[in-house]
Amino acid sequence: xxxxxxxxxxxxxxxxxxxAAGTAAMVAVTLPGTxxxxxxxxxxxxxxxxxxxxxxPDAAPPGVVERAPAEAERGTGRDPLTEDELGRVEKAxxxxxxxxxxxxxxxxxxxxxxxxxxxxxxxxETDDPDAPRRADVAFYDYRNDTLVTKxxxxxxxxxxxxxxxxxxxxxxxxxxNAEAARLLIASPLGAGLKADYKDATGKDLTSxxxxxxxxxxxxxxxxxxxxxxxxxGTHRCxxxxxxxxxxxxxxxxxxxxxxxxxKTAALDRG
Numbered sequence: 604x605x606x607x608x609x610x611x612x613x614x615x616x617x618x619x620x621x622x623a624a625g626t627a628a629m630v631a632v633t634l635p636g637t638x639x640x641x642x643x644x645x646x647x648x649x650x651x652x653x654x655x656x657x658x659x660p661d662a663a664p665p666g667v668v669e670r671a672p673a674e675a676e677r678g679t680g681r682d683p684l685t686e687d688e689l690g691r692v693e694k695a696x697x698x699x700x701x702x703x704x705x706x707x708x709x710x711x712x713x714x715x716x717x718x719x720x721x722x723x724x725x726x727x728e729t730d731d732p733d734a735p736r737r738a739d740v741a742f743y744d745y746r747n748d749t750l751v752t753k754x755x756x757x758x759x760x761x762x763x764x765x766x767x768x769x770x771x772x773x774x775x776x777x778x779x780n781a782e783a784a785r786l787l788i789a790s791p792l793g794a795g796l797k798a799d800y801k802d803a804t805g806k807d808l809t810s811x812x813x814x815x816x817x818x819x820x821x822x823x824x825x826x827x828x829x830x831x832x833x834x835x836g837t838h839r840c841x842x843x844x845x846x847x848x849x850x851x852x853x854x855x856x857x858x859x860x861x862x863x864x865x866k867t868a869a870l871d872r873g
Contacts, residue, residue, distance in 0.1 A: 677757070681721065684738060688757055689719055695760050696740040696753040706746035708782045708862055714742035714751060717776050722754055737763065741773060748837060748863055772820045775841050775862075780818040783841040783860040784811035790867040792858055796845065799853045815846040821859045828859070831868045838863035 676687040684692070697713065705714035718741045728734035736757040743750055750771040754764040775783070787793040788808060800808035808814070822836035832840060839862045845855045857870045 678736065680732065680736075684719065684721055688736075688738065691760060692719055692738040692740055692755045692757065695755045695762060696742070698762075701742065701744070701751060701753075704746065705742065705744040705751075708743075708745060708779050710745070714744040715776065715779065717741040717743055717750075717773055735759075743773075743779075743839060745839070745863060748839065770837055772822070772836065772839060774820060775818045775839075777816075779839070779841060779862060780816040780843065781811040783818060783843055783862060784814060784816055784845065786860050786862075786865060787843070787855070787858060787867055792867045792869055796853060796855055796858075800847060803847050803850050803853070813848060815848055817844045818842060819844075828870055829868050831864075831866060832859055832861060832870075834864070835859065835861060 676685060678685050678688060693716065702713050705712070707713055707715040718739075720739050720741075722737035722739045724731075724734055725737075738755050738757060739752055740755060741750065741752045748769060750768045750773065752766045752768075753762050754766075755761070756763050787796060788811070797808045800806070800813070806813075818841045821832070821840040821842045823833050823840075828835070841860050841862060842858070843855050843860070844852065846852045857872060858867060859870060860867050
């Protein structure tokens with residue numbers, strides 16, 4: 604297995620080894636746990652013994668599962684945004700030209716949603732219990748490589764502020780990681796990833812859904828990448844951490860996917 608992997612991407616890594624090998628060009632990410640399904644909390648004999656003993660005279664009565672309380676339509680103060688608020692905020696933020704002219708990571712109409720967060724109180728509102736709740740909605744518009752953040756008043760439903768930036772690159776969303784993996788799988792540079800997946804599972808890799816993915820933004824540095832990646836930072840470029848579902852990590856850190864140009868490239872290992 605070790606010799607097969609060396610012929611492809613170089614190595615299949617444990618989660619700990621991969622996390623320790625991150626580079627300064629990456630946005631920090633937290634890797635999912637690597638615990639396997641085979642872990643157990645004790646020996647089988649102990650489980651059987653407990654079953655034979657049965658409940659003692661002081662045992663607690665069986666638990667009762669109660670239905671979770673219904674979520675309110677609107678939160679108050681610094682409460683997390685409710686599902687209803689999330690939907691209303693996104694709808695308000697997408698109204699107008701951004702929805703009609705923007706472009707998401709797959710090239711479809713409408714910008715790519717990155718995040719929706721409760722906005723910080725404005726000056727003078729910190730101690731006001733009746734201060735309006737606001738939400739910041741961040742989109743990336745692939746049509747012109749801009750980060751658009753809209754602040755929506757949750758009481759009025761109106762957009763109070765719009766901020767547009769070029770060169771600002773928040774961490775990639777789940778949808779962007781999936782699209783980056785899709786482009787990589789379809790690229791000749793994805794041959795090693797597919798070969799390593801085949802070695803690990805005996806199956807063909809055809810879809811991002813077969814992987815657990817997290818990613819970080821890559822920014823160009825002078826002399827550190829092939830010329831095709833020189834625009835990274837202005838373009839939205841991603842390096843992936845790729846893991847077989849319920850299996851090992853596959854090292855894809857030397858591969859960069861330019862989501863704006865829809866191209867892939869390999870960094871120099873030297």
